[in-house]
């Protein structure tokens with residue numbers, strides 16, 4: 001059995017950040033990271049953006065090994081014994097640990113009964129799509145959220161014929177106010193993407209999709225981005241509290257276990273500024289929560305108070321956002337150029353800001369954080 005001071009389960013951006021957080025406090029303690037993918041930790045956002053715009057694939061690696069962790073890749077931890085402090089992988093190898101981090105992220109949501117659809121999340125998914133996507137190739141993209149909208153834009157920019165299918169009324173409609181979502185959807189159509197809104201997928205295979213309204217579309221690739229399910233099976237199996245993610249405190253600890261932590265996409269953590277728990281599936285959170293919880297595993301004892309931001313790029317439209325950016329809230333908006341450049345505040349019934357969308361407006365995220373934390377009602381004039 002291999003024994004280590006710190007065992008990290010999951011080789012994503014959070015696992016990588018945790019290694020770096022541990023090393024800020026503990027230069028010598030042994031760290032073993034076990035990851036199910038065959039690759040060392042890499043940045044995921046370029047898979048739908050930069051790599052389609054000429055970014056070098058060699059730039060995605062996070063340098064986890066150089067930061068001082070031993071990597072055990074292509075291995076999945078399948079069971080935990082919290083009393084013995086032992087984890088076992090799918091080859092039967094055991095790892096003894098003093099501190100354990102679950103950074104298992106999530107697995108893509110799938111449509112039951114579909115064979116050959118690429119549920120897009122990993123570098124191998126990117127490589128598989130890239131290999132098929134020569135100029136003029138066709139693709140159906142299922143899903144109009146972050147992954148679907150970014151991938152559709154990248155494929156279209158690379159000369160592919162793209163059809164999008166999703167049940168909502170417009171692209172990114174869970175995040176963007178209705179008018180902005182409609183504008184973005186029109187923009188996709190103007191750029192040649194066929195966008196089938198308020199449409200479901202009844203069945204799909206490697207080269208075809210049949211929609212709920214009975215149309216069959218053939219394409220070289222069928223790719224889907226439908227969000228993810230937090231990968232909580234290990235935690236559930238050992239009785240850790242799971243409620244839309246592994247429940248942790250402000251230090252990243254699971255309840256009742258000072259030596260078992262969780263972070264990143266898989267963790268449900270308290271956000272004092274918004275007065276409730278969140279599970280966040282974004283890069284800034286993966287990096288900052290991973291780092292903070294890693295440092296806490298090594299004894300830093302510093303609460304995670306960071307309000308993470310996120311961003312997205314679709315053709316020449318891009319944004320940064322912070323807080324609860326949910327189109328079900330009322331909004332207060334200030335536009336320099338309608339639908340092209342402006343700021344949207346998502347407010348509660350007392351007009352207190354819960355989140356901000358900075359649409360083609362940059363470097364305002366800290367101001368947004370301050371306004372959310374201050375919790376005072378907001379007027380349009382306060383946005384700029």
Ligand SMILES: Cc1cc2nc3c(=O)[nH]c(=O)nc-3n(C[C@H](O)[C@H](O)[C@H](O)COP(=O)(O)OP(=O)(O)OC[C@H]3O[C@@H](n4cnc5c(N)ncnc54)[C@H](O)[C@@H]3O)c2cc1C
Pocket residue numbers: 009010011012013014015034035036037043044045046047048075076077078103104105106107120121122147231234263264265266280281282283284286309310311312313
């Ligand atoms: C294509 C794509 C584009 C994105 N673009 C953006 C963006 O533009 N902006 C933004 O803010 N965010 C973006 N994100 C989100 C961001 O990348 C994620 O929030 C972040 O990568 C999550 O990291 P994680 O390590 O917590 O989880 P994951 O990335 O899910 O990593 C978890 C890892 O753990 C492994 N694992 C799971 N269970 C086990 C086990 N039992 N044993 C061993 N290993 C296991 C998994 O295989 C996986 O490699 C994007 C995500 C994707 C997929």
